[in-house]
Amino acid sequence: MHDGYEIDDDPRRIPRDTVWEWLSTEAYWARWRARADVDAQLDAAWRVVGAYRAGTDELVGFARAASDGVAFAYLADVFVVADHRGQGIGKRLMRAMIDDGPGAGFRWVLFTADAHGLYEQFGFAVPDATAMVRPPALPAIA
Template sequence: MTYTVSDDRDRVDRDAVWRLLSTEAYWGRWREREHLDRQIDASWRVVGVWDDATGATVGFARAVSDGVDFAYLADVIVDPAHRGHGLGRRIVSTMVDDGPGARFRWVLATADAHGLYSGYGFGEPGGTIMVRPSRNG
C-alpha cells in the first residue's frame, strides 16, 4: 500500500475523520459533528493521510498554535485498517518536524501513545507546566 501525507486541509474528508474520531478515539467521543468542523476550521494546521489506491482519508491530525513558538497537537488518528504502516509516525513527523512549527514548543495529551511521541522529543512536563483538564467528558 502507498499513501500520501499532506497538510492540504481542503482535501480532508471530514465525514471520514468524523467516523474515525467518533468511533475509534477514546478522547473525543463527547464531541458532536459540528464541533469537529469548527475545530478543523480554527486549527492552525491540519495533516491528512490518503490511501493512494482509493483516495480515501485514512489518517488525520490537527494543531492549534500561536504561529510563533507554541503548538498543541490534537486528534492524531489512523484508520484501524491502515495501522501498522508507520502512518502515525508520518503524521507526527509532517506536523511537528517538517512544517512551519519545527522549532516550536509542542504539547499534547495521550493515554496510550507515549512511545510514538517520545521519538519526536515529547517527554514528561517539567515543573513549570500546569494543566487544567477538560470538563467535557
C-alpha cells in the first residue's frame, strides 16, 4: 500500500463490472467491444493488474497483458479512473506489470493514441525496422 492505493495482480480480485463499465463508456479504443468480448479477454489474459483504493475493492486503475509467457507480451486496456489521476497510479501499474512482473525481460508492445510519456518511462519507443503491424478490418482480398 502506498499513498492510499494498493496494487494487486490477483485476477480473482478484478471487478469485471467495473472494467466493463469503464472500457465500454470511457475507452476510445474499446467502446466497440461487447461485454462477452471483454470477459473473454479477461479470461484469456496472461496477467492483469489492478489498482485499488486502500483497504477496499474499489478498482481505480487497471492493466491487462497477453503473452506467450516466454519472450513477448502485449499491453492492453490500461486505465486510471479520472478522479484518481495524478497520483502516480499509472506508473505503479506499469511497474507492477512490466518491471516487477514475470515478463520483465520480454519484448513488450502496445497500441495507444495517448500517454506516450508514461509508456516511454518503461522503455516503450517507436518501433524499429523489425516490427510490422497488420491493421484491423482489412478489406477482402480479391
